Amino acid sequence: MTEPVVTMVVRLPAAALAHGVPVLVITAEAAFVVIPVSQGVVLFDPDVPREHVLLRLAEEEVREEIRTVIEADGTLTRLSPEMVGDADIHAACRAVAANTGLSEEHGAARFRAALAAIRAAERRLGCLA
Secondary structure (H helix, E strand, C coil), rough: CCCCCCCCCCCCHHHHHHCCCEEEECCCCCCEEEHHHHHHHCCCCCCCCCCCCCCCHHHHHHHHHHHHHHHCCCCCCCCCCHHHHHHHHHHHHHHHHHHHHHHHHHHHHHHHHHHHHHHHHHHCCCCCC
């Protein structure tokens, strides 16, 4: 079985990006530059493919969903939301990530992104749609 890809999220304090200066972030896994959106410029290496995350399954959101589901249906389980542990949620998220196929959604997103890019290029170049 292939392990699910884990994406690292780094939250920077607003003050770190307040002056529009790029910030170098170094972690145990990677080193990268964060460029504030306000600069309106994105620097990238055209030889490195870029990917965009469309779906992220956050364990904290699953915990909130557990509470909602248990409170909505008293016949579902005799457990209280607090009885479902972090290890239970972690294992369930890994299993769902490993066994969920999103090929149709991926194709639809790819198609919508292609259309949006074409429309953006038309606007940029002043073409009529």
